[in-house]
Amino acid sequence: MRYVAVGDSFTEGVGDELPDGGVRGWADLVAGGLAAASGEAVEYANLAVRGRLLGPIVTEQVPAALALDPAPTLLTFNGGGNDLMRPGVDPGRLMELTEEAVRRVVDAGVRLVLISGADPSDRLPFGRTVRRRAARLTDDLEQLAARYEVTFVNAFADTELHRADYWSPDRLHLGPPGHRRVASLVLAALGHDVAAAAVDPGPEPRRRVLAEARYYREHVLPWVGRHLRGRSSGDARTGKHRDWVPVTPVPAGAAPLA
Template sequence: MRTGSGAVRFVAVGDSFTEGVGDELADGAVRGWADLVAGGLAAATDGPVQYANLAVRGRLLAPIVTEQVPAALGLAPAPTLLTLNGGGNDIMRPGVDARRLLGLTEQAVGRVVESGVQLVLISGADPSGRLPFGATMHRRAAQLTVALEEIAARHGATFVNAFADAELRRAGYWSPDRLHLGPAGHRRVASLVLATLGHDVAAAAVDPGPETPRRLRAEVRYYREHVLPWLGRHLRGRSSGDARTGKHLDWVPVTPAPAGTAPLA
């Protein structure tokens, strides 16, 4: 399972979870767990590491499978490692067809595995405890996660179950919109992925302190700043990812963290 020595070419596909939304840097760019995994690989691998990230916020599973996965496999030179996550935006929509999502996922997994690229299939973390209609979203995501693990097992792919990570459900790991992971959450997912790949990385954890009580004024502000704009976009058939492309459409070299520093810092 360990990525080992030699050249590593790591490509990530997916939606906002993989793009890194919620882990914004001072210049406004997003980092996220996939960037941190790339840095961790560079720190732990003898050979060069190259990285591409085709994920785009707001993307449904179908374009991830039919557009991003073929583009990832078409990179030259070919990738050695690919992470796949998707479906989170689909399950927030009414009337979602779970069987279609699973069929699309199996299609993508089969294609990647048949190409000879090492695949890591990742379930998204669980934000449902503090979201409107969170119980419905949790039920759908839980069912999807069980099926994803079965798909990974059938194809011999690696599976990282971020959804089942109870630590990640704490408020301190999430951004103010409660839907996307914050910096601490992205660090924890990165450490889970690296550990699953066989690297000696402890799961990142923070002590966010006690949960802040939900006060009416704060809830009103949350709905005004986050929920209503999301609803408005969807009523207009718009997405936060419209006109966006992946942040690294081709290979970029990854520099290991300086000696004595943590690769997930």
């Protein structure tokens, strides 16, 4: 199997940081789970870059993924989350771009998994606006997947992921437990006997004034500043695995989603 992932920070793995400063994320975990299930090495590439809008994902990452040699057998696609957070977004245009990507992947004979991003809106400024836009995009994605008969993973509708325990301190990106859960949802959709990863339930943290002020200072204001300057967190970045890397099965007894 040769698995390639395209997308933005959600697919790159932001929020699931490693000790060396890199990131892991659900796509890496899916590659490991596929290797564990088959007992053989999986070739894996990840072209996702944080901050990318849907246009470059479709026009740059998808062609690069399909041009890999040898060709991929599985591709996961997610995009549009960064577009939804911008004023004046055109939902119709997002779906035109997504359908263009779906058509290219299907015509290439590559198995495609469309994935809706998880819903961060409960704890975000202007969260209701983000949720409304994302809900419409998710509904359109589900219909598109049905029309092309491709696999669809609806992480947006997963209510377990609404809990704060699954999110990183910036409240926009999943934390390690969230990435583990999405990986388990994808593997299950691919037909593997994987229980949905979950953390023990606990009370939602209370929002305190000083903590909220610190959140805005450390996360919201820098994000606003970058966008006012026309910059992105992904500027000058490239995908973390732009060519095939082998992912070997985990040792016996180890959890593939650990």
